Amino acid sequence: MDLATFTQLLLSGLLLGGIYAMVAVGLALCFGVLGLLNLAHGAFLVLAGFVFQAVQGFWPAGTLVSFIMVPLFFAGLGWLAFRCFLQSSLRRSPQDFLVPALLITLGLAFILEEGTLTLWDRSMAGIVSQFDTIRWGHIYLPGNRLVVLILMLTISIGLQIWLTRTDSGRRLRALSQEPTGATLVGISLTRETGIAFAMATALAAMAGLFYVTLFTVSPHLGLPLTLKALFIVVISGSGSLTRPLAGGLALGTLETMLAAPFGAHWANFISICLLLVFLCWRPQGLFISKREAGIG
Amino acid sequence: MFYLSVRHPKLKQPALLLIALSGLILFLLLAPSLWGGYARILLFTILLYVTMAVSYDVVGGMLGYLYLGHGLFFGLGAYITALALKNGQTLPLALLLGAFLVLPVAAFLSLPLFRLQGAVFALATLGLLLLGGQLASNLPDLTGGAAGLSLPPNTNPMLTYSLALLLALATVLMHWLLCSSSLGLQLSSINENEDMAESVGINCAKVKRLALIISAVPAAMAGGLHAREISFVIPAEAFGLENSLAPLLMCLLFKPGTTWGPLLGALVLSTAQEFIWTTVPSFRLSLYGILLIFIGMQRARRSYHWALGTKH
Numbered sequence: 271m272d273l274a275t276f277t278q279l280l281l282s283g284l285l286l287g288g289i290y291a292m293v294a295v296g297l298a299l300c301f302g303v304l305g306l307l308n309l310a311h312g313a314f315l316v317l318a319g320f321v322f323q324a325v326q327g328f329w330p331a332g333t334l335v336s337f338i339m340v341p342l343f344f345a346g347l348g349w350l351a352f353r354c355f356l357q358s359s360l361r362r363s364p365q366d367f368l369v370p371a372l373l374i375t376l377g378l379a380f381i382l383e384e385g386t387l388t389l390w391d392r393s394m395a396g397i398v399s400q401f402d403t404i405r406w407g408h409i410y411l412p413g414n415r416l417v418v419l420i421l422m423l424t425i426s427i428g429l430q431i432w433l434t435r436t437d438s439g440r441r442l443r444a445l446s447q448e449p450t451g452a453t454l455v456g457i458s459l460t461r462e463t464g465i466a467f468a469m470a471t472a473l474a475a476m477a478g479l480f481y482v483t484l485f486t487v488s489p490h491l492g493l494p495l496t497l498k499a500l501f502i503v504v505i506s507g508s509g510s511l512t513r514p515l516a517g518g519l520a521l522g523t524l525e526t527m528l529a530a531p532f533g534a535h536w537a538n539f540i541s542i543c544l545l546l547v548f549l550c551w552r553p554q555g556l557f558i559s560k561r562e563a564g565i566g
Numbered sequence: 567m568f569y570l571s572v573r574h575p576k577l578k579q580p581a582l583l584l585i586a587l588s589g590l591i592l593f594l595l596l597a598p599s600l601w602g603g604y605a606r607i608l609l610f611t612i613l614l615y616v617t618m619a620v621s622y623d624v625v626g627g628m629l630g631y632l633y634l635g636h637g638l639f640f641g642l643g644a645y646i647t648a649l650a651l652k653n654g655q656t657l658p659l660a661l662l663l664g665a666f667l668v669l670p671v672a673a674f675l676s677l678p679l680f681r682l683q684g685a686v687f688a689l690a691t692l693g694l695l696l697l698g699g700q701l702a703s704n705l706p707d708l709t710g711g712a713a714g715l716s717l718p719p720n721t722n723p724m725l726t727y728s729l730a731l732l733l734a735l736a737t738v739l740m741h742w743l744l745c746s747s748s749l750g751l752q753l754s755s756i757n758e759n760e761d762m763a764e765s766v767g768i769n770c771a772k773v774k775r776l777a778l779i780i781s782a783v784p785a786a787m788a789g790g791l792h793a794r795e796i797s798f799v800i801p802a803e804a805f806g807l808e809n810s811l812a813p814l815l816m817c818l819l820f821k822p823g824t825t826w827g828p829l830l831g832a833l834v835l836s837t838a839q840e841f842i843w844t845t846v847p848s849f850r851l852s853l854y855g856i857l858l859i860f861i862g863m864q865r866a867r868r869s870y871h872w873a874l875g876t877k878h
Binding site: 368373549 | 632678679681682683684685686688689690692693694696697700701703704807811848849850851852854855856857858859860861862863865866867
């Protein structure tokens with residue numbers, strides 16, 4: 271493999287990894303605060319991709335507007351889903367919430383998938399690129415990929431700033447570190463977690479927009495994608511957004527690199543295998559000792 | 567066998583039950599010839615669902631784990647049986663081969679899987695199911711890849727049907743015996759408090775491994791029968807998520823951990839599913855979704871009441 275091919279693969283890998291990272295960060299946001307593993311995340315992503323394509327069909331000039339409006343719409347949708355299905359269960363039993371939440375979000379994923387299938391009749395969604403390809407020596411970088419890369423970086427940095435510098439982010443971190451203490455000083459668990467869930471859904475929608483610009487989206491994509499991102503989140507352990515971000519980037523790069531010699535289907539197989547091995551090896555998180563997690 | 571020493575379950579009227587049971591078997595055996603092919607297919611599907619739901623209950627109900635990997639063994643059984651049939655084996659032999667080969671797989675998988683608990687266990691089993699499907703489509707020389715394997719036409723449908731009946735009866739009987747055996751008690755004590763069970767001398771790892779094996783074997787045989795019935799195996803169907811979810815829903819719908827719970831769940835849900843298939847086919851996944859949400863919310867409420875120490 272020469273250097274140009276390597277660089278090309280690395281760039282594509284980082285793009286795929288960027289999408290994994292965005293999905294994983296959205297999930298980590300919920301996992302850190304709520305201990306909620308959201309299986310419906312990918313279904314929201316797919317639905318957003320289809321909605322974006324439909325909007326593009328109606329109004330080709332409104333790309334920028336729909337890049338803002340679609341995530342906002344999905345934030346509302348996520349908040350609604352949280353209010354209807356998850357909040358009552360969460361308020362009753364935060365500590366035993368994990369397993370029921372898995373069932374509830376899986377059900378939600380099914381309903382969303384069926385909705386997507388019914389509305390768009392089993393098709394695929396994809397967007398034709400609106401930017402020119404940039405050529406640099408032997409390395410080609412399609413313009414839309416570059417735009418997506420820049421946007422993804424901006425969003426991740428924005429999210430970090432929101433978490434560390436704003437009051438709302440601070441409340442969220444307080445809840446994830448010490449739920450009882452945070453509730454005692456007047457932070458509303460249900461309100462903040464609702465906001466976190468809405469933000470995570472908006473992030474999923476954004477990842478969906480990027481996905482549909484880079485690759486094609488099919489209705490059945492949701493669950494495998496969610497599962498990979500969830501594995502990344504569990505392996506990274508709760509309480510950090512940078513670790514899932516790095517994990518997502520690493521997984522995407524690895525998958526693209528493996529796809530060159532083995533083919534895409536084996537690369538996918540190997541990546542799921544690796545994630546499962548990590549998960550069984552360190553169920554409490556790869557970077558967290560057993561003592562710290564209070565298990566062993 | 568120490569583990570299966572049965573503490574003679576009490577029957578109130580054994581003679582009456584025996585008569586009712588043999589009447590039911592006779593009815594099920596005669597039904598296809600009375601009402602023709604459609605009745606046979608419908609009853610066959612229901613019998614497979616009963617097998618799947620009752621065998622799921624060993625891990626999902628008695629042991630109380632949220633287990634999403636039941637479809638993996640269904641798919642493995644389907645593929646092994648299909649390959650054996652293609653190589654000229656008879657159906658009973660092919661089914662036994664499937665069951666026999668699934669044994670070491672279940673025993674091996676239980677080692678890493680039962681290090682995990684709760685939601686992470688559920689995720690890992692779901693990952694294994696996806697992995698199974700991926701493997702089946704990645705090995706085109708052996709399994710025919712994504713296009714699948716097609717078998718020669720089913721020449722003796724009554725044999726398939728009677729074997730399904732036999733399998734369902736055997737699974738229900740096994741579950742009923744298990745409920746009152748010491749192994750069953752050990753499973754439910756792990757369900758209630760794993761640390762406590764370990765401290766009173768139950769070898770939790772071994773018991774959980776046995777549970778996984780016991781639940782995997784009927785699932786593999788059901789998969790084999792399904793492959794024979796439709797004469798066609800593809801990865802998307804054999805390792806489909808529905809093969810894990812349908813038994814889960816049937817088991818959790820009424821009273822997991824009992825024999826009648828999953829049995830009744832399988833009867834109700836498979837009938838409902840058949841009705842939906844024939845009237846509004848696009849509503850099938852959503853029905854699963856709605857039931858999952860309903861069961862999840864029920865569970866959250868129940869654990870809340872347990873934590874408070876109030877019965878509901």
